[in-house]
Amino acid sequence: MKITAQVLNDASMKREIQRFEKMVGRGVGDGVKQIAESTGRALASKIRPYGMSAKKGKEFEENIKEQIRYVRYGVNVGAFSGSSIEAAHEAQRRKGRVRIRKVGGKGWEDKISEGEWQSYARRKASNAGMVKAGWIEATQKATKDVMKRIPLWIKRHVGRGVGSGRMYKVGAKTYLDLQNKVPYASDAQSDWEVESSLENGRKNALKFMMLQINKSTRSFKQ
Numbered sequence: 001m002k003i004t005a006q007v008l009n010d011a012s013m014k015r016e017i018q019r020f021e022k023m024v025g026r027g028v029g030d031g032v033k034q035i036a037e038s039t040g041r042a043l044a045s046k047i048r049p050y051g052m053s054a055k056k057g058k059e060f061e062e063n064i065k066e067q068i069r070y071v072r073y074g075v076n077v078g079a080f081s082g083s084s085i086e087a088a089h090e091a092q093r094r095k096g097r098v099r100i101r102k103v104g105g106k107g108w109e110d111k112i113s114e115g116e117w118q119s120y121a122r123r124k125a126s127n128a129g130m131v132k133a134g135w136i137e138a139t140q141k142a143t144k145d146v147m148k149r150i151p152l153w154i155k156r157h158v159g160r161g162v163g164s165g166r167m168y169k170v171g172a173k174t175y176l177d178l179q180n181k182v183p184y185a186s187d188a189q190s191d192w193e194v195e196s197s198l199e200n201g202r203k204n205a206l207k208f209m210m211l212q213i214n215k216s217t218r219s220f221k222q
Helices: 011-024 028-045 054-076 085-092 114-125 130-143 191-221
Strands: 002-006 163-170 173-180
Touching: 002 191, 028 130, 028 163, 028 173, 028 191, 054 085, 054 114, 085 114, 130 163, 130 173
Parallel strands: none
Antiparallel strands: 002 173, 163 173
């Protein structure tokens, strides 16, 4: 999944970056970088499960394991087909998730063992946060800076080639290219979620810059 966004595309944002430069003493480049980082963070956050907290990551890992346990049950009672837990799980996934619902069967047969599903579940749970990490890595490559406050369940995937990015200028315009290289990224995140992230990223960057400007103003008055 690849996006291209114009970082400075309205007069109000340009004015705030100029104020940011004047009042805070940080250059236009810092303001542009703040917008890029805010955009990348918003993109990572707007993937189900929404958010990036460590608690959210733990819940997500447990949810993945529960989906796989459910698939094992379905196979073993004859409701689902599959020669292995991996094949059965992939067959039941839709947009990266398994919908858990009540299933009937013909009686229990231990086609998939306890050890097989648990081993597979641990491996799949360890992938939690990979799509989010794709946007973080892409943003870091674009800004050439390390983003702070990235929780471990996402950070563990950063640096594994899951994202690429760059910032460049065409005339007076600055553009941001971000590519999430996780193969199932487009299934995990809708176009609406991407558009919403781009808007929220700009808004959050503007809030940050205004906060820094206000702090600088209060300090100056004192």
